[in-house]
Amino acid sequence: MSQGRPQKKIVLLDDSELIRELVRETLEERGYQVVDVSTPFGFSNLLRRENPDLALLDVTMPTLRGDKLAEIAIQHGISCPIVLFSDRPAEELAAMAKAVKAAGYIRKTGDMDEVVRAVERFLK
Amino acid sequence: MLLVLNPSHLSLRSKLVGLITLLISGVAIFLILFFPARMDAFSRRWLERRGEGMATVLANASAPGLEFDDSSNVQALLNGLAGNAEIRYATVKRPNGTNLAALHPERAPEGTTAVPTGVVSSYEGDELRVYAPVKPRSGAAGVLTLGFGLDELKREKHAQDIAVGWVSIIVFILGLGTSFIVGTVLVRPVRQMTDVALRIARGDLSQSELHVTSRDEVGRMAEAFNQMLRSLRELAAAAQRIGQGDLTLRLNMEGQLAEAFNGMVESQRSLVGQIGETVIQLGSAAAEIYAAAQQQEGASNQQASGVEEVSRTMQSLLDSASHVANSTKGVLTAAERTKQTTDATSKRVAGLGDHTNRIAEVLEVIRDIADRSDLLALNASLEATRAGEAGRAFALVATEMRRLAERVTASVQDVKTLLADIRAFGASTVMAADEGRKLADGTTESARQITLVTQQQRTATEQVLQSMQQITVILGQTVQSVQQARSAVQMLKTLADQLAELMARFRVDERSGVKPKAA
Numbered sequence: 195m196s197q198g199r200p201q202k203k204i205v206l207l208d209d210s211e212l213i214r215e216l217v218r219e220t221l222e223e224r225g226y227q228v229v230d231v232s233t234p235f236g237f238s239n240l241l242r243r244e245n246p247d248l249a250l251l252d253v254t255m256p257t258l259r260g261d262k263l264a265e266i267a268i269q270h271g272i273s274c275p276i277v278l279f280s281d282r283p284a285e286e287l288a289a290m291a292k293a294v295k296a297a298g299y300i301r302k303t304g305d306m307d308e309v310v311r312a313v314e315r316f317l318k
Numbered sequence: 319m320l321l322v323l324n325p326s327h328l329s330l331r332s333k334l335v336g337l338i339t340l341l342i343s344g345v346a347i348f349l350i351l352f353f354p355a356r357m358d359a360f361s362r363r364w365l366e367r368r369g370e371g372m373a374t375v376l377a378n379a380s381a382p383g384l385e386f387d388d389s390s391n392v393q394a395l396l397n398g399l400a401g402n403a404e405i406r407y408a409t410v411k412r413p414n415g416t417n418l419a420a421l422h423p424e425r426a427p428e429g430t431t432a433v434p435t436g437v438v439s440s441y442e443g444d445e446l447r448v449y450a451p452v453k454p455r456s457g458a459a460g461v462l463t464l465g466f467g468l469d470e471l472k473r474e475k476h477a478q479d480i481a482v483g484w485v486s487i488i489v490f491i492l493g494l495g496t497s498f499i500v501g502t503v504l505v506r507p508v509r510q511m512t513d514v515a516l517r518i519a520r521g522d523l524s525q526s527e528l529h530v531t532s533r534d535e536v537g538r539m540a541e542a543f544n545q546m547l548r549s550l551r552e553l554a555a556a557a558q559r560i561g562q563g564d565l566t567l568r569l570n571m572e573g574q575l576a577e578a579f580n581g582m583v584e585s586q587r588s589l590v591g592q593i594g595e596t597v598i599q600l601g602s603a604a605a606e607i608y609a610a611a612q613q614q615e616g617a618s619n620q621q622a623s624g625v626e627e628v629s630r631t632m633q634s635l636l637d638s639a640s641h642v643a644n645s646t647k648g649v650l651t652a653a654e655r656t657k658q659t660t661d662a663t664s665k666r667v668a669g670l671g672d673h674t675n676r677i678a679e680v681l682e683v684i685r686d687i688a689d690r691s692d693l694l695a696l697n698a699s700l701e702a703t704r705a706g707e708a709g710r711a712f713a714l715v716a717t718e719m720r721r722l723a724e725r726v727t728a729s730v731q732d733v734k735t736l737l738a739d740i741r742a743f744g745a746s747t748v749m750a751a752d753e754g755r756k757l758a759d760g761t762t763e764s765a766r767q768i769t770l771v772t773q774q775q776r777t778a779t780e781q782v783l784q785s786m787q788q789i790t791v792i793l794g795q796t797v798q799s800v801q802q803a804r805s806a807v808q809m810l811k812t813l814a815d816q817l818a819e820l821m822a823r824f825r826v827d828e829r830s831g832v833k834p835k836a837a
Binding site for chain 1: 598599601602603605606607609610613614
């Protein structure tokens, strides 16, 4: 699909294997390169190493909340846009993203097309 | 001792002085050995020649005296020698061996002497003897003997020896001094360089450069030394800058040292870069773990309070179970008492039935009596009527008796009805009591079951409570562990930040140092 230009790389952090599979397959079908991880530890260093175009970050995780992790990553000089990716209410996500200076948020809905559109919007 | 003799341990000046001393000593020894010997030989030859000359002159002069045997003339000739201290004796012998004339003949050797063909000299002991033929124009030749003492010669030789000795000593001292001065002058720049080199070896590069005046080897050596000092200073300055964290510099020098230095700086730069990178990674990883520990701590605290709440609920459940058990015990007791009471009632009611039957029997008797009374009264009334007026009052009594009998019969009937009622009541009471007993039995059973269930519930609740207590302990430990982990990670984070600050002191490229992150 995107043979002409270099593949955009997206890092996905979610503790749910199901969500990772689903999002990865969906995004890979659209020609994105997806690196998915399940644990928050080493996330900043992963971003540093992979240098992706976008990072999707689940919020509700048992070991460490995504918004906190995003805050740490941004504080530690990660420059790639970090997007909160959660099924929490939109207002809460917006407030969270603003508080931790994340690029924004994408709501987890059943509609994967909407997720893809949101991703494309952030990549623009 | 060997150390002292080992020439490699001596200083350059000592070597020089030693060498020159050796040379001068050689010369002095040569002077002492060679010149006095030569001088002695020379003096002896000179003495011989003089003696021979004198002998020739005296022999010629004595010839006429011998010819004419004129001893006084010859004696006068010999006496002329008396002023000469060297001449110990002088004799002129006739051909027959007797003295013609003699000066100190007592010192002259005894015996005759062959006439020599020419002037001959020989050393005899400590004197020189010169023989000369005294040839008169006619006749046999006599012999002139001159004895020269060597004392003067020896004295001279001794004085000469002393002079040569003094000269040697002076030459030796002069040579020693000269060699010392020359050595000092030659060695001074070398020594200066040595001092400088020693200070450099001790790490002191602050001394001024050597003052180069000459263009000779020493001068060139000093110049080379200055160059080395400058290089070392450059190296030291570079090392100082590296010490201050500047890893951007590069030495513009050639050679192994500069290469090694540049290589070292290069590897340090790479190392510092890597460490910086690692520190950044460490910092963010520590921050992540710290945040996770914080979150875990919160979760553990929440869990602890949840467990506490459950424990409280369980405790109240336990209290309720106790309450239920107590209540059930009361119910059981009440039910058992009810059963007993009901049993007693049943028995009593059964006893009442017996009594009722007896009453019914009595009532039959009473009714029979009433019937008979009524019949008697009727008979009496009939008799009274027959008796007429006289029986009138009796008739009234009989009537009254009949009424009484009827009333008794009626009452008996009433009582019978009542008895039937009582019997019916008794039966229903017995039935009711039986049901009550059964009910009490059921209640007792239920109460027993409730007690059992309550007991089980109580045991289970107690176990749950115990488990909750254990969970509380474990959770407490977990919270403690998480707190410890959190403080450990906090320390790690602080250390990572401090390390990052330290790393910021290094400059690895022209623009900036290792980019630190102020977390």
